[in-house]
Amino acid sequence: DVKVTQSSRYLVKRTGEKVFLECVQDMDHENMFWYRQDPGLGLRLIYFSYDVKMKEKGDIPEGYSVSREKKERFSLILESASTNQTSMYLCASRPPSGSWYEQYFGPGTRLTVT
């Protein structure tokens, strides 16, 4: 079974802190994604990566950056956390384009910024 893991289920940080959210997948997938989920808004794409060291902005990249140094790991970085970044963050990975609909999600990290 494909496994996507995220470093923390719950995280509490203070305003202004630098925050790292880590995602690891074990199936050698090229494509990896970071979403945030807010009530009434569904999932919104922050950033995605289709290869090591490659990244593209999603719909809401402001206030975030990402890092993909190894194929299995995709990190989301909040350079200076703010209260409006309190949310549920979901990581996903996907096999090559031939099976685009096989998207696998991690369990999520619920981040609270105080």
Added chain:
Amino acid sequence: GIQVEQSPPDLILQEGANSTLRCNFSDSVNNLQWFHQNPWGQLINLFYIPSGTKQNGRLSATTVATERYSLLYISSSQTTDSGVYFCAVLISSGSARQLTFGSGTQLTVLP
């Protein structure tokens, strides 16, 4: 960009009841997926259904692409069906394809 709208936003059912969830999309698509997010946050693929009808146990889905909607049917609901149901469509952006999600339907099945 393409808009994906789901209804109803919230649904409360008694165990054993049937339900229909709807997903409307603003532009022609040739792909659509339904997901279930359980109460612990895990998101699971339910159906990839660009058109036609598919069934998996008590769940079935129908997409009428020409009329820009998809329906998810849950029959004889169980408490384990509780959670949020999302539909999503695929769009192409840059070098990869990405999913655009609706806002979800929060389903609560009472024992």
